[in-house]
Amino acid sequence: MTGRRVSVAVVGGGVTGLVAAYRLRQQCGDDAAITIVEAGPRLGGKLRTVPLGDGPVDVGAEAFIARRPEVAELIGELGLADQLVHPAGRQPLVWSEGALHPLPTRTLMGIPSDPQSVAGLVDADTLTRIVAEPSVPFAWDPASDVDVATLVRSRFGDQVVRRSVDPLLGGVYSGSAESLGVRAALPTLAAALDAGAPSLTAAVTAALPTPAPGPVFGTLRDGYGSLLAALRDAGRPQTILDAPASGLRRDGDGWWLDPLGHVEGVVLALPAPDMVRLVADAVPQLAAAARDIELASSAVVALALPDDTGIPENSGILVATGEPLGAKAFTLSSRKWPHLADRAVTLVRASYGRFGDAAVVDMPDPDLIATARTDLETVTGVRPEPVAAVVQRWHGGLPQYAPGHLDRVAAIEEAAAGVDGLEVAGAYLHGVGVPACVASATAAVSRLSARVAG
Template sequence: MTVRRVAVVGGGITGLVAAHRLRQQLGGGIDITLVEAGTRLGGKLRTVPLGGGPVDVGAEAFLARRPEVSDLIAELGLSDELVYPAGRQPLIWSQGSLHPLPARTLMGIPSTAESVAGLVDEATCARIAAEPSVPLTWDTASDMSVAALVGSRFGEQVVRRSVDPLLGGVYSGLAESIGVRAAVPTLAAALDAGAASLTAAVAAALPTPAPGPVFGALRGGYGTLLDALHDAARPRVLSGIPASGLRRDGDGWWLDPVGRVDGVVLAVPAPQLVELVADAAPALADAASGIALASSAVVALALPSGAALPDNSGILVATGEALGAKAFTLSGRKWPHLADRDVTLLRASYGRFGDAAVVDLPDADLIARARADLEVVTGIRAEPVDAFVQRWHDGLPQYAPGHLDRVAAIEAAAADVEGLEVAGAYLRGVGVPACVASGTTAATRLATRVAG
């Protein structure tokens, strides 16, 4: 009997989930090869030792109200590892001072003037209050940037001080680089349904308060999940070797360095996808071209215990501030399991779309910047007892206006290519739950083809 062979290109969370699902659905007899150009698995998830224990230096949490990650954790027997935040609120640094994160906003877009009172000036508040009286033009057949929509209705201060800090945390982007339909789909739906004003649309799109935590994490970091996925999938791993030479081989595919396979899941960023399929599937390459990416860096610091950080989960930074960092995660305040250590943990984040130069500064310079920025916003000057710098080059795709149309074109082009599936954060969500869903969908489609 001929052994079926499949390849997964990309060893991030999406690729590892795809390999796991392929093993589940095709059984122990299937030969699965996982090809990763880098020297480690996990992609944009990474857990490192810092300050006496594991700390995530990529994504640190997942949206607990989506089921994909929680269900996967339970499936892999890791439920005892689940932890939740302490419930503290974040702050925003704007105009040289700290402000509470505005309430009743949608990705920072206010539903009332009161939502952002104190964060923006009185003239802007008056403009928001009067916005329902200004005729709204919204084209249900097109898309626009978040900046264009919010700026035209509420003004520049709302974009820079409330919206940009939230979008920067999700996409490492700015309101100009992100489209409304992909980033704030419930808002677009309310506008499509005929909301008379932006404030009315935001109010209609706000989620109904639900019990339970919004976010979750793993006590031992995401590395625990990555290891469990690898052990369950049992792939042959080829790391440090970029995939290339993808071409048809009979009713299967040829892929260097793997050889002939019956099917392939491409779980790589859009630019690598375009390069891989340029000759074998030019329509797919054309559909996936043009998706821009943002680079960022995380500086994780362990300060002496007792460092007087604010009693908040983090600090987001408005754009246009005389501060290099775009955000601080006050990890030891945010997560109870990290508060038990003999150090005070935090992370400073750098890099926005179009500003990648800071990411390539030497480690010592980035650590010095993080310390200086932390002193500005908190007054703390303590010498770190431990530090770690993690760079994420081209780490986050920008969901520009029209992104959902591009995704539809990518998925349609991929559907026309037998035995090849695509998955990743550039499709329908950059969060870990969306990546888990994407890897699962791609693996299920390929397994059906291979098994048939």
């Protein structure tokens, strides 16, 4: 698309949209008219960095998978390589049955590869069941997809689901084993099952990632806000805030989009339900393909506590489902991240909300902060008075990769492929993490460049 002035709209100003605008600037050149149309009052979407205590703190996503290359390469491009930091290497815990336990090891998203993986977390009957599982007849249909809970419960029992699998899946998707399909949430497990694994134990063993050197996670020293600012500065998009996009329709050889007008191309970097509403009239087949994707809401309570509060020397605490506790997880941020350990306060994040649990997310701020303090006292035994606190709600924050999700994504991409000058990108396609969003935006711009060039 270089060599002539082009106009492209990016609908949605989250990290996917900001990466798309940046890649468009690289592809289109300095003269291109690139505009982000964002329904909310700010850019960044589900990434947000706020001041708390004596420095910046992320109240959305706080880390990325460091073994995927997309974010590390992007921050290198943007001159932020010195911002990259990694965890301190402390171990997480699980709160279950009124006690703290080490997070199970040698598991695939909490699904054990052997009884020792969950010893101490589940009862003796469950351990016996795990031992016997390879000898129990097993049938798997390579044409099928089921929710993770159905598969794991049928082979290992309910305790493994609630105490080991749910806590990990809840941290990634704000969902549960019952709301997530095996094929989309655990693709390597599905591949092992499709290849003929004779038991779930064998499939998990085959699907476990090969140990690799280096840290698993990374983040930015000054928070994701530094990445968002760098993307905005490098992409130099015009921005229209507080402006829900509407009126999408064909307009000659391009598109019409309110409130912007005529553009040659459009990148839809929206949550699935918002994308469905926008394209319902102009591209009904695309809307139909994405209509069944549901979202989970969540909330983060970030607490700045007096130093030396006595919280555990661990990176965080995941909470089993079914516990009489509102929180689904705690990130002990000052223990997890070396750059936060140097602060004058102790930072803790309490996370609330699983798929279908909207009531807790909509609690008034004082009530949610009080609940976070009570829950933190329950699992750690300490209840200090916060120096400061921030509540951040994420309504519709994370898509649920329900059974059949890969088929839905294939239908979405097939429908979009038949429409010139229109691309889709976002967390509902090929992964909910920031690296997947970066990859999705980059791929969408690459396709749009090829189709609008000329």
